[in-house]
Amino acid sequence: xxxxxxxxxxxxxxxxxxxxxxxxxxxxxxxxxxxxxxxxxxxxxxxxxxxxxxxxxxxxxxxxxxxxxxxxxxxxxxxxxxxxxxxxxxxxxxxxxxxxxxxxxxxxxxxxxxxxxxxxxxxxxxxxxxxxxxxxxxxxxxxxxxxxxxxxxxxxxxxxxxxxxxxxxxxxxxxxxxxxxxxxxxxxxxxxxxxxxxxxxxxxxxxxxxxxxxxxxxxxxxxxxxxxxxxxxxxxxxxxxxxxxxxxxxxxxxxxxxxxxxxxxxxxxxxxxxxxxxxxxxxxx
Ligand code: AMP
Numbered sequence: 001x002x003x004x005x006x007x008x009x010x011x012x013x014x015x016x017x018x019x020x021x022x023x024x025x026x027x028x029x030x031x032x033x034x035x036x037x038x039x040x041x042x043x044x045x046x047x048x049x050x051x052x053x054x055x056x057x058x059x060x061x062x063x064x065x066x067x068x069x070x071x072x073x074x075x076x077x078x079x080x081x082x083x084x085x086x087x088x089x090x091x092x093x094x095x096x097x098x099x100x101x102x103x104x105x106x107x108x109x110x111x112x113x114x115x116x117x118x119x120x121x122x123x124x125x126x127x128x129x130x131x132x133x134x135x136x137x138x139x140x141x142x143x144x145x146x147x148x149x150x151x152x153x154x155x156x157x158x159x160x161x162x163x164x165x166x167x168x169x170x171x172x173x174x175x176x177x178x179x180x181x182x183x184x185x186x187x188x189x190x191x192x193x194x195x196x197x198x199x200x201x202x203x204x205x206x207x208x209x210x211x212x213x214x215x216x217x218x219x220x221x222x223x224x225x226x227x228x229x230x231x232x233x234x235x236x237x238x239x240x241x242x243x244x245x246x247x248x249x250x251x252x253x254x255x256x257x258x259x260x261x262x263x264x265x266x267x268x269x270x271x272x273x274x275x276x277x278x279x280x281x282x283x284x285x
Contacts, residue, residue: 001083002090007098007140010053013090014142017051024049027143029134032056033073033188034082037178041147042086044175048145054083055092055137057099061106062129071276073191092141099136106132109162117251118244118269119154119280130155131162138163138170146170151177151185153267153282157251177281179205185281192277200237201274204281207231211268212285220245220256220266231272241271241278248284 004010017023026045030038038054045052056079063069076093083091096104106128114120120127138146148156156174163172178186183205184198193201207227215223224243231238245254248267260266269282 001080001088003080004090004092006095010090010092010140021050023051024144025141026052027138027141027146028052028054029137029146029148030054030056031058031072031188032079033075033191034079035186035188035190037149037151037186039082039086040178041149041175042083042088044173045145045147046087048173049143051089053090053092053141053143054088055094055141057094057133057137059129059133060104061100061132062126064123064125068278071192073188094137094140098140099133107135109165111158111161114154114158114161114251117154117246117253118242119271122241122271127155127158131158134159135162135166135168138168143170145173147173147175149177150174151187151281153269154251177283183209185279187277187279189277189279192275194275197237197274197277200233200235201272201279203231203233203238204270204272204279205283208268208270208281208283208285212283215260215266215285216262217259219258220254220260224256227268227270231270237274239273241273242269244269245285
């Protein structure tokens with residue numbers, strides 16, 4: 001596996017590959033501390049392309065909270081070992097100055113309501129930072145396809161919108177959420193969970209599964225109350241920040257006052273603070 005530490009390393013590696021044969025590059029951008037969720041994207045990129053590149057970069061402009069940035073887990077050596085074992089072709093560690101030639105600042109995109117709804121509202125500036133770094137990474141790597149996880153459902157919508165706005169010649173592939181046996185969505189932030197919080201956290205997915213089975217016949221406001229109770233339980237370990245129900249395409253909130261017509265598509269989103277970790281999850285219900 002090639003370990004690339006600069007844009008010129010990356011460009012000469014890609015030029016080499018292109019000279020050898022016709023290649024398509026599948027790209028998986030990450031912030032490292034890799035787990036099987038990331039690796040599910042890597043495996044898909046490998047299946048669908050002749051070369052797979054993973055980037056690892058903890059992007060400061062998408063953190064609206066300095067403590068969150070400072071505590072973000074980093075495990076570079078382990079990450080490299082995992083990627084090597086998976087047969088990944090290259091890992092790219094971009095230089096900040098090359099990603100942000102105009103200084104460490106997010107650009108401003110017209111993200112519409114995505115910037116106000118749910119994570120847009122909860123983390124001001126977060127999605128501008130995400131769009132900025134992804135635009136820059138796509139310009140560096142120039143992949144045919146780029147892979148993102150639906151665990152970050154709203155992020156996928158932001159990236160699709162940015163690519164449409166800029167008419168970028170890349171296919172965005174959205175991949176299903178990989179979960180632990182307990183149902184907990186895999187996340188680098190799970191490393192921040194205490195044992196007790198780790199045992200309580202699967203209640204988040206359990207509440208989503210319960211909602212999928214019980215959504216008809218209730219107004220969504222009632223469904224939320226029941227989900228809240230299931231997640232919070234009586235031990236006080238999980239603090240729900242919000243539960244939202246959105247249209248799967250626009251993410252706009254759905255009417256919560258009356259029972260939904262059967263077969264109305266609903267995406268349910270849950271954000272919970274579990275000790276030091278802020279956990280996000282979502283499912284179609
Ligand atoms: P991150 O390193 O957290 O920025 O994540 C890098 C990519 O991996 C993003 O597209 C995430 O949505 C995706 N990802 C993270 N966790 C999971 C998971 N449990 N299942 C699927 N994709 C994931």
